[in-house]
Amino acid sequence: MSGQGGRRGRRMQHLGLHVFLVAFSLIAVYPVLWVFTVAFSGQQNLAFVELPPDPGFLDRLRAVAPWPAQFSLRNFVDVLDQQPFLRWMLNSAIVAGLTTVLGVFLACTAAYAFSRFQFPGRRAGMMSFLVSQMFPGTLLLVPIYIIITQWLGLGNSFIGLVLVYSVTAIPFCVWMMKGYFDTIPIEIEESAIMDGASRQVIFFKIILPLAKPAVAVTALFSFMTAWNEFILAATFLEEELKYTAPVGLRFFVGGFSSEWGYFAAGSIIISIPVVFLFLYLQKYLVSGLTAGGVKG
Amino acid sequence: MSLVAGSAYLEDPAVLAARAARRPAWLQPAAIGALLGALLALALSWWFVSQQRAERAEDAWNRGVIMQLMAVADAAAAVERRDGTGAEQALQGLLAELTDGDGHFRVVRLSGSRLLASTAPADRDEAAAPRRLSRDEKWLFDLAQGLRAAVETNVSESVFRRRQVNVEALGQDQMRISLPYFVDGQVAGIVLAERERVLQPSRPSAVAATAGVGLAWLAVGGLVLLRRRQGVSPDPAARNWGLFGAGVLVLAAITAGHGLLELGGLERWQRELTDGLSDRFLELREEAAYLGGSLGVAIDPGRDNRWDVDLFQRELGVIGGDGRLREAVLDADIDARAAGLRKAITGNLGLGLLLFAFFALGAATRTGRALRDNRHAYMYVLPAMFGMLILVFFPFAYGITLSFTEQTALNVGEPITELFVGFSNYLRILGDFQVFRSTAEGAVINYQNFYWTLFITICWTVTNVTVGVTFGMLLALALNTRGLRFTNLYRVLLILPWAIPNYITALIWRGMFHQQFGVINQAIQMFGGEPVAWFDGVFSAFMTGLITNGWLSFPFMMVVILGGLQSISQDMYEAATIDGASKWQQFWQITLPSLKPTIIPAVIISVVWTFNMFNVIYLVSGGEPAGANEILITKAYKIAFEEYRYGYAAAYSVVIFLILMVYGVLQTRLTRATEATTS
Numbered sequence: 001m002s003g004q005g006g007r008r009g010r011r012m013q014h015l016g017l018h019v020f021l022v023a024f025s026l027i028a029v030y031p032v033l034w035v036f037t038v039a040f041s042g043q044q045n046l047a048f049v050e051l052p053p054d055p056g057f058l059d060r061l062r063a064v065a066p067w068p069a070q071f072s073l074r075n076f077v078d079v080l081d082q083q084p085f086l087r088w089m090l091n092s093a094i095v096a097g098l099t100t101v102l103g104v105f106l107a108c109t110a111a112y113a114f115s116r117f118q119f120p121g122r123r124a125g126m127m128s129f130l131v132s133q134m135f136p137g138t139l140l141l142v143p144i145y146i147i148i149t150q151w152l153g154l155g156n157s158f159i160g161l162v163l164v165y166s167v168t169a170i171p172f173c174v175w176m177m178k179g180y181f182d183t184i185p186i187e188i189e190e191s192a193i194m195d196g197a198s199r200q201v202i203f204f205k206i207i208l209p210l211a212k213p214a215v216a217v218t219a220l221f222s223f224m225t226a227w228n229e230f231i232l233a234a235t236f237l238e239e240e241l242k243y244t245a246p247v248g249l250r251f252f253v254g255g256f257s258s259e260w261g262y263f264a265a266g267s268i269i270i271s272i273p274v275v276f277l278f279l280y281l282q283k284y285l286v287s288g289l290t291a292g293g294v295k296g
Numbered sequence: 297m298s299l300v301a302g303s304a305y306l307e308d309p310a311v312l313a314a315r316a317a318r319r320p321a322w323l324q325p326a327a328i329g330a331l332l333g334a335l336l337a338l339a340l341s342w343w344f345v346s347q348q349r350a351e352r353a354e355d356a357w358n359r360g361v362i363m364q365l366m367a368v369a370d371a372a373a374a375v376e377r378r379d380g381t382g383a384e385q386a387l388q389g390l391l392a393e394l395t396d397g398d399g400h401f402r403v404v405r406l407s408g409s410r411l412l413a414s415t416a417p418a419d420r421d422e423a424a425a426p427r428r429l430s431r432d433e434k435w436l437f438d439l440a441q442g443l444r445a446a447v448e449t450n451v452s453e454s455v456f457r458r459r460q461v462n463v464e465a466l467g468q469d470q471m472r473i474s475l476p477y478f479v480d481g482q483v484a485g486i487v488l489a490e491r492e493r494v495l496q497p498s499r500p501s502a503v504a505a506t507a508g509v510g511l512a513w514l515a516v517g518g519l520v521l522l523r524r525r526q527g528v529s530p531d532p533a534a535r536n537w538g539l540f541g542a543g544v545l546v547l548a549a550i551t552a553g554h555g556l557l558e559l560g561g562l563e564r565w566q567r568e569l570t571d572g573l574s575d576r577f578l579e580l581r582e583e584a585a586y587l588g589g590s591l592g593v594a595i596d597p598g599r600d601n602r603w604d605v606d607l608f609q610r611e612l613g614v615i616g617g618d619g620r621l622r623e624a625v626l627d628a629d630i631d632a633r634a635a636g637l638r639k640a641i642t643g644n645l646g647l648g649l650l651l652f653a654f655f656a657l658g659a660a661t662r663t664g665r666a667l668r669d670n671r672h673a674y675m676y677v678l679p680a681m682f683g684m685l686i687l688v689f690f691p692f693a694y695g696i697t698l699s700f701t702e703q704t705a706l707n708v709g710e711p712i713t714e715l716f717v718g719f720s721n722y723l724r725i726l727g728d729f730q731v732f733r734s735t736a737e738g739a740v741i742n743y744q745n746f747y748w749t750l751f752i753t754i755c756w757t758v759t760n761v762t763v764g765v766t767f768g769m770l771l772a773l774a775l776n777t778r779g780l781r782f783t784n785l786y787r788v789l790l791i792l793p794w795a796i797p798n799y800i801t802a803l804i805w806r807g808m809f810h811q812q813f814g815v816i817n818q819a820i821q822m823f824g825g826e827p828v829a830w831f832d833g834v835f836s837a838f839m840t841g842l843i844t845n846g847w848l849s850f851p852f853m854m855v856v857i858l859g860g861l862q863s864i865s866q867d868m869y870e871a872a873t874i875d876g877a878s879k880w881q882q883f884w885q886i887t888l889p890s891l892k893p894t895i896i897p898a899v900i901i902s903v904v905w906t907f908n909m910f911n912v913i914y915l916v917s918g919g920e921p922a923g924a925n926e927i928l929i930t931k932a933y934k935i936a937f938e939e940y941r942y943g944y945a946a947a948y949s950v951v952i953f954l955i956l957m958v959y960g961v962l963q964t965r966l967t968r969a970t971e972a973t974t975s
Contacts, residue, residue, distance in 0.1 A: 139949030
């Protein structure tokens with residue numbers, strides 16, 4: 001692999017790869033551009049342009065190209081102003097925020113115990129968390145609905161949703177946190193005990209600060225779970241003003257309504273925070289998901 | 297890893313045993329177990345008996361009202377058969393006499409929707425019966441229609457399936473009871489009563505139960521004392537079989553004795569109630585006969601007492617037409633009712649014994665020690681475990697219970713034990729092999745069939761995972777090329793589909809697949825093709841899901857494989873190049889085997905994800921056409937929340953769970969086998 005010929009050969013090879021990658025990037029990006037086009041078109045319909053009666057190739061191309069006929073911020077203004085979308089966003093933020101706080105608390109304490117203590121029921125507890133991930137959601141949905149709405153009287157309230165979200169996120173978060181706690185050397189705690197620190201002090205003042213990256217990932221994961229969930233929210237929440245953002249979004253294009261402009265504008269507003277969070281987070285997610293399977 | 301947790305608190309068993317020996321006999325675990333076990337068993341028995349007493353009192357009260365209503369029904373029928381204009385007026389008078397001061401009674405005739413007679417305070421003066429029902433009284437007519445339908449169902453099927461007597465609570469102790477009256481074997485109308493229910497207070501003896509509990513405690517405490525006198529030193533954590541056996545006998549004797557006592561009391565209570573009913577019946581019969589005689593019609597319950605009936609208007613036969621109690625029938629009834637209670641008491645005894653065994657066999661002491669020794673660990677696990685128990689494990693168990701019932705949204709209020717149907721839900725799901733149905737146009741696939749949905753689900757999972765792995769692999773290999781420019785940009789762009797919340801993705805693709813305005817059909821027409829009605833055909837609708845989910849899921853595979861590729865050492869490739877291996881050989885001999893530990897877990901997890909991918913199917917095609925593209929999970933959801941058949945949906949979900957379990961077990965075996973061969 002030396003000399004001019006080799007380098008040119010590699011460049012030719014790279015050209016093929018670039019074509020392939022550009023094509024795929026276009027496919028990956030197109031639906032996103034589509035949403036932007038519909039959102040900025042200022043209209044509610046799906047078509048980008050009005051087609052002439054007998055459209056030719058170029059007219060069709062114009063209809064497919066993700067570029068609105070005229071730019072307008074009308075959809076963004078209307079969805080925030082005339083629709084209760086801002087309220088829905090606020091609801092989502094409240095639910096996701098509370099879920100994060102509760103979820104992190106539950107996951108950290110349990111993961112710490114599983115990582116640091118040897119006690120009867122430890123193995124069974126961890127296995128039960130793992131097995132619970134296989135329970136089909138539809139089997140749990142009816143009983144959870146009965147428990148939350150009829151026994152606890154929390155139907156149509158955010159507290160019920162927060163409880164369900166943070167508890168269902170526990171197993172994944174616990175396993176991820178436990179993996180991280182396991183990497184913190186136990187000698188730190190042992191010397192702290194020698195110095196007379198209590199269990200609570202060790203946990204809150206020493207371990208949690210050391211595990212900050214894992215806590216952050218758990219927090220963001222909990223937040224995203226709650227922010228993106230829609231089946232439970234759609235089943236629990238009855239009042240339109242109490243909808244979370246995902247339920248509200250489907251409200252625009254589900255059933256008999258087809259307000260695609262509002263949907264597109266709303267989607268963009270909702271997605272922006274999670275997309276950036278996700279791009280920042282994804283390497284942790286992958287290592288968390290496939291941990292244990294990947295060797296060396 | 298156990299740090300210092302526990303060891304500091306753990307004490308020498310000998311010390312504990314010595315401390316236990318100083319404790320008085322009635323504070324020993326066995327005695328406390330006897331106390332708590334007896335308390336549990338007797339408290340439950342007491343509660344069951346008090347429920348039974350209340351239920352029987354309610355039954356008796358209802359029966360009294362039903363008797364009265366049956367008498368009124370007979371009167372109404374007799375008056376209706378007697379032609380003439382004065383008949384309706386006569387009925388009004390008769391009703392007032394028969395039900396004097398007992399609440400509000402009405403007689404409604406279906407034909408002409410007339411209120412024939414009424415003692416309700418609103419129906420006076422201008423509104424006095426007989427008259428046509430007003431608009432506000434439509435509920436009366438509906439009630440009559442409902443009862444007529446029930447009777448017709450029962451007659452046509454010649455079984456007693458629907459209740460012919462309607463009992464409803466209007467509020468605290470305010471009851472409304474209605475039943476039909478017949479003219480010439482047909483339902484002509486209904487009679488109904490609104491009355492305040494006054495029940496005689498009746499409670500089982502609290503003294504007997506308390507005495508029983510105290511007795512059990514003292515007896516077992518005494519046994520412990522006796523043994524200590526004999527020099528047996530107790531270790532609270534040890535299994536003490538002799539003491540345990542004696543305690544079981546004590547508990548069984550006391551629970552059984554208490555049960556017999558209460559059953560006897562219950563029998564007396566029922567006889568008392570039946571005596572009261574029979575007195576009531578005699579009064580009613582006399583009055584009805586007298587009033588009927590004055591109007592020239594015969595109102596009589598007959599020899600078998602047609603008036604004392606159950607909720608299906610079947611004669612009970614306990615109180616004869618002459619007012620005497622039929623002892624044999626009454627005894628059989630008492631016996632039948634006692635059977636359930638006997639079972640319940642046996643169950644209570646079982647629970648009490650479990651509690652006793654927990655203490656007497658040392659398990660409580662051991663558990664107590666474990667809890668104390670590991671109290672920090674349990675404290676830390678408790679919040680998460682509690683949440684999981686309430687909102688995950690309990691719902692799971694509850695769901696499995698539901699799968700054996702026929703609960704629907706309509707009967708959700710009824711107790712679950714009444715709806716038990718055994719394995720019939722599972723039989724209906726798994727035993728129905730009619731995938732093909734023959735119609736006039738030949739064989740048609742039955743899309744509602746479980747096996748068709750399973751087939752679609754498997755196709756769905758296999759194609760999606762294949763698409764994901766293939767494209768993920770290709771893109772990862774391309775991005776891993778050394779010296780390629782812009783890889784970071786490509787990476788971010790290609791990851792985008794994974795970053796967007798998938799319900800939004802699904803709705804976007806739904807818009808793009810729109811038949812008239814969707815961009816995909818525009819693109820097809822751009823190249824001269826015909827627009828496709830995506831959601832009308834089984835195959836094309838399947839493709840919408842596959843395309844959406846493929847778009848959604850390749851980034852995950854790409855990222856995972858890329859991670860795996862980057863951890864493969866370059867030395868291997870260089871060595872292979874030196875040995876003269878081609879690129880192709882390098883891929884098969886080095887890259888793929890090195891990627892195996894990365895790809896296998898990713899494939900396993902994405903199989904489960906795809907299998908359960910609710911949002912894409914539900915939001916893109918919605919299972920169209922005609923449910924042909926439903927996968928198992930969306931089908932289960934629709935059965936639960938669109939057909940409202942909770943029990944059936946639960947059974948469906950359990951089947952899904954079992955399939956996933958089988959998959960999990962197989963997959964673990966396979967991975968173990970491959971690991972064994974490679975290492």
